[in-house]
Amino acid sequence: MIELRALQHRYGKAVVLDVPRLSIDASTVLVGHNGAGKSTLLLSLAGLLVPTEGVITIGGSPAGSPAARRRVSFVPDSPALFDDLTLADQMLYVARLHGGRRAEPTEASGELVALLDAGELLDRLPSAMSKGQRQKASLLVATARPCAVLLADEPTTGLDAESRNALLRGFAYLEQAAGIIIVSSTHDGQLIAATPGRLRLSGGRLADEDGEAGESSDQADIEVGESQREPAGAAPPPSSRWRSRSRFSEE
Amino acid sequence: MAVLALDAPDGSRLGDDLYSLYLAAIAWLVIPMYASAVAQVLPSDITDFSRLVDVAAAVALATPIWFGYRGGPFLVNRAVVLHELGSPLDPRGVLAPRLARQAVAYAALAGLAANALTAMGDPEEFGYRLAARNSFVAAVAVLAAVLQIPGWLVAWKAGRGWRRPWPAVAANLAGIGAVGAVVVLDRSLSSPLGLTALAAAVVSGAVSAWMVLSRVPVPHLWRRATALDEMRSAALSFDFQRVLVSLRRAVDQTEAHRSPIRLARPWMPRALWRYLASVERGWNTRLGQVVAGALAAALVVRADPANGVVALALAATGMIVGFELASPIASTAGQIWFGVHYPRGSSPVLRGQVATAAVIALVIAAAALGWLAGSEQAGTALASAGLFAFGTLAAAVQGRLGSPDLAWMVDKLGPILAPALWIRALAGPILCLALTVVVSHGWLRPDGYTPWPALTLAVVSAAVVVACYPLEKTLP
Numbered sequence: 001m002i003e004l005r006a007l008q009h010r011y012g013k014a015v016v017l018d019v020p021r022l023s024i025d026a027s028t029v030l031v032g033h034n035g036a037g038k039s040t041l042l043l044s045l046a047g048l049l050v051p052t053e054g055v056i057t058i059g060g061s062p063a064g065s066p067a068a069r070r071r072v073s074f075v076p077d078s079p080a081l082f083d084d085l086t087l088a089d090q091m092l093y094v095a096r097l098h099g100g101r102r103a104e105p106t107e108a109s110g111e112l113v114a115l116l117d118a119g120e121l122l123d124r125l126p127s128a129m130s131k132g133q134r135q136k137a138s139l140l141v142a143t144a145r146p147c148a149v150l151l152a153d154e155p156t157t158g159l160d161a162e163s164r165n166a167l168l169r170g171f172a173y174l175e176q177a178a179g180i181i182i183v184s185s186t187h188d189g190q191l192i193a194a195t196p197g198r199l200r201l202s203g204g205r206l207a208d209e210d211g212e213a214g215e216s217s218d219q220a221d222i223e224v225g226e227s228q229r230e231p232a233g234a235a236p237p238p239s240s241r242w243r244s245r246s247r248f249s250e251e
Numbered sequence: 252m253a254v255l256a257l258d259a260p261d262g263s264r265l266g267d268d269l270y271s272l273y274l275a276a277i278a279w280l281v282i283p284m285y286a287s288a289v290a291q292v293l294p295s296d297i298t299d300f301s302r303l304v305d306v307a308a309a310v311a312l313a314t315p316i317w318f319g320y321r322g323g324p325f326l327v328n329r330a331v332v333l334h335e336l337g338s339p340l341d342p343r344g345v346l347a348p349r350l351a352r353q354a355v356a357y358a359a360l361a362g363l364a365a366n367a368l369t370a371m372g373d374p375e376e377f378g379y380r381l382a383a384r385n386s387f388v389a390a391v392a393v394l395a396a397v398l399q400i401p402g403w404l405v406a407w408k409a410g411r412g413w414r415r416p417w418p419a420v421a422a423n424l425a426g427i428g429a430v431g432a433v434v435v436l437d438r439s440l441s442s443p444l445g446l447t448a449l450a451a452a453v454v455s456g457a458v459s460a461w462m463v464l465s466r467v468p469v470p471h472l473w474r475r476a477t478a479l480d481e482m483r484s485a486a487l488s489f490d491f492q493r494v495l496v497s498l499r500r501a502v503d504q505t506e507a508h509r510s511p512i513r514l515a516r517p518w519m520p521r522a523l524w525r526y527l528a529s530v531e532r533g534w535n536t537r538l539g540q541v542v543a544g545a546l547a548a549a550l551v552v553r554a555d556p557a558n559g560v561v562a563l564a565l566a567a568t569g570m571i572v573g574f575e576l577a578s579p580i581a582s583t584a585g586q587i588w589f590g591v592h593y594p595r596g597s598s599p600v601l602r603g604q605v606a607t608a609a610v611i612a613l614v615i616a617a618a619a620l621g622w623l624a625g626s627e628q629a630g631t632a633l634a635s636a637g638l639f640a641f642g643t644l645a646a647a648v649q650g651r652l653g654s655p656d657l658a659w660m661v662d663k664l665g666p667i668l669a670p671a672l673w674i675r676a677l678a679g680p681i682l683c684l685a686l687t688v689v690v691s692h693g694w695l696r697p698d699g700y701t702p703w704p705a706l707t708l709a710v711v712s713a714a715v716v717v718a719c720y721p722l723e724k725t726l727p
Contacts, residue, residue: 048332048473064469069337078480080329090330097338141334 319403362390398456
């Protein structure tokens with residue numbers, strides 16, 4: 001679904017992202033220290049940052065292109081909500097922006113409202129929500145329209161333990177029931193443990209579990225795909241179902 | 252406390268709307284007053300001033316090249332970038348209305364400013380017809396200029412993988428060339444040839460904008476929207492240094508104070524100047540504008556231009572212009588924690604306010620001298636200039652103390668500061684209303700024959716005190 005080739009992004013002379021080759025076909029969590037390049041990578045995938053070099057394709061379309069934007073939905077680290085619309089109206093508006101005048105929010109977003117216990121937020125404006133509630137609202141708005149990939153930049157920031165568990169259940173539902181690939185960045189141990197694939201970034205480069213950055217020039221290709229998922233039918237509860245495994249971590 | 256007055260419980264931003272309505276009412280007062288003044292046509296053989304305006308208009312048409320490089324006119328929030336521009340809809344549907352609003356707003360502002368400046372120069376000799384002519388030329392030139400900016404924006408920001416919009420660039424250059432040629436050929440922009448060139452510039456600007464609006468780089472808009480969001484967040488957490496850093500990011504200025512044309516306006520840091528941005532208004536505000544316009548027109552029908560309404564119009568124009576200049580400065584530099592928390596010297600930011608205050612003081616002094624010298628003509632012109640300055644002062648008061656943003660922040664800071672700030676925030680509107688009353692009754696005349704000169708002095712002094720008194724001193 002997501003392909004990166006010779007991706008590099010620089011701010012001035014500083015290289016903040018250097019990924020020679022990467023394929024992502026399953027839900028993946030990006031981990032790493034502050035400044036490791038997680039958000040830069042997510043923004044590049046969302047088409048909101050043009051990398052200095054390299055190619056990103058989402059389902060075969062260049063990131064940022066209209067076709068790629070249709071496939072990708074993005075939950076930024078700081079919620080981007082319309083100030084003057086209630087959550088329900090925002091979900092409806094976003095659904096109709098993508099699906100036309102008669103479109104309704106996706107079933108998945110409706111399920112998420114229940115899973116996140118966000119029913120009481122539907123009639124509220126963002127100004128009447130707490131930080132954690134806005135974070136939930138941001139996720140709900142992002143899933144109100146169809147997408148194949150959900151990018152989430154530190155989605156658990158500002159959430160209490162209960163809300164974080166609810167978010168994990170929501171992510172599990174999106175992946176299992178709606179078939180959405182979720183690529184998120186986080187420092188949250190629970191989310192890391194609950195996500196099938198894991199990519200560690202260090203200094204803008206893919207790194208091993210010890211945090212040692214790989215060489216950009218001769219680094220092996222990385223793939224995070226279906227093979228990393230738990231076998232179907234052996235579905236444990238959400239908290240344990242979202243376990244972490246990736247070919248990269250195994251290598 | 253503040254939020255109860257400014258934000259309705261349903262979050263409809265009642266305060267913002269009322270404040271916009273207040274400004275719109277004043278703007279609508281200006282236009283019909285000048286329209287009525289045109290009826291008193293005076294002959295004009297002054298061509299030099301028109302020539303100056305023509306050259307300025309031609310130069311204004313070239314400035315979009317730089318403004319495009321600096322990021323263009325669009326100031327949209329993150330939700331709009333993420334959801335509206337990220338949708339399959341044509342981005343032109345999202346951006347074109349915003350561009351049109353900004354173009355019209357800036358054109359109106361330019362027209363009003365040119366009108367006021369012409370009238371201030373020597374109204375009896377220049378005449379209102381010349382003021383109207385200059386106003387029209389300035390407005391159309393600025394309209395064309397704003398329409399050109401997206402073309403230059405996309406041309407400059409066309410990063411890797413983006414095709415540069417050469418047809419739009421060619422259209423922009425054609426518009427600049429047409430107006431420039433008329434000016435170089437020493438022909439007036441108000442002549443049929445000049446009007447044709449101006450029309451061509453507007454059309455070519457509109458065409459170029461339409462060609463590129465679907466290609467305005469979304470990453471650029473996202474970066475700007477995020478930076479502005481961070482700026483607001485930093486202001487709320489007293490992190491003024493981060494406010495400035497975010498501000499520079501918003502205008503693609505990563506290194507401060509390294510502008511090659513900084514000498515053109517050394518009194519104001521570039522980032523702050525560039526922060527001048529339009530305010531999006533809803534349908535309710537626009538409806539309010541229409542109602543206010545109708546009311547203002549009715550007022551003008553009953554008004555006597557001889558008793559000072561033209562001067563009032565000048566003051567109102569000054570207020571609008573001054574507000575536009577003062578509010579962005581105030582929104583960053585004039586905040587209450589600035590003097591306490593900003594880790595570096597405040598002069599780089601505050602010098603804009605200081606310079607403005609100095610200019611205002613000079614104009615007022617000149618007006619007073621002309622009046623004392625007994626020169627009727629000088630007294631008339633300079634007294635008008637004084638009123639203009641008063642309007643600017645009132646605007647500074649408004650910009651500094653009356654912005655809904657500040658009141659909102661005050662609410663966040665707690666009720667201790669709210670009463671004192673509210674009284675001061677209301678001082679600007681109260682002073683403007685007071686000015687309206689005294690001028691409409693003829694107590695304060697622009698021609699040097701005011702019956703109560705002490706009143707003039709008291710009003711202007713009060714404005715000076717309120718505008719210049721350091722807000723930081725109200726802190727506990």
